[in-house]
Amino acid sequence: MKDSKYVKNYFKRKGTVSKWWNPTDDDCKHIYIREIEIISSFLKRDNHLNRKKALELSVGKGRLALPIHNLFQEYLGTDISEEMLQITWRKDKKLNLSYADAENLESIKDDYYDYVFCLAALVHYPHPENAIQEISRVLKEKGTAIVSLDNKYSLKRIIKDSINKRYLKNKEGFEPQGDHIFQIYPKKELKKMFIKYNLKIQKIINLGMLIPIKYQTSNQKNKYFLFSPKTGYRLRYLSVVLDQIPIVNKLSTYNIYILKKISFN
Secondary structure, rough: OOOOOHHHHHHHHHOHHHHOOOOOOOOHHHHHHHHHHHHHHHOOOOOHHHEEEEEOOOOOOOOOOOHHOOOOEEEEEEEOOOOHHHHHHOOOOOOEEEEEEEOOOOOOOOOEEEEEEOOOOOOHHOOOEEEEEEHHHEEEEEEEEEEEOOOOOOOOHHHHHHHHHHHHHOOOOOOOHHHOOOOOOHHHHHHHHHHHEEEEEEEEEEOOOOOOOOEEEOOOOOOOOOOOOOHHHHHHHHHHHHOOOHHHHHOEEEEEEEEEEEEOO
């Protein structure tokens, strides 16, 4: 990942992330739909949800906020991209949205929210520990944070990294697509950060065992390894089954962390 200023300016600019981040209409849309289903199912267990307040970091195009914001007494969706906020606001003008940097939520009070959501965004933060500290700060004690991000040791990542290494070795100047705004973290490192800021892992949900693996060739063409997006969609139910199998699911593409703020003292 490049330096903090570059990354943040990239996400702030129009016509950057908005062009490629289309989780409800891309190669892996069934995986992202499944993610929202998992989170919605988890929230339904809370019988007092309509009395609670929720914050979402990096709301993007609203794939989570749009279906769940009405379940809460108060819901705030934030993003560093004004363009993404506008895209989401046009979809539902009743949704409360605000510009905010996830690494510095200075306008938000301590211990204010019952829930904090951050989906598929932590890998794009230059200083993820700052964001985790802010999540803990604004979250009430015994509040819940739900954070999803790429699994460093997924089957997808292992294959993709192997392909990229081959191109890096054979072609001067080759840069894997997205590496300038993306950094993945091992579970051990994430767990240390969560514990440091009083966020106890309640559960880790594995998601997306079978997923189309898109990579970029040395001449900048996109290709898929093993199977195409169409085949991946046909295998979606098998992927759900594999996601449930211990040990095997350690190779899943994404991890959803259910975290509870507690006092470790």
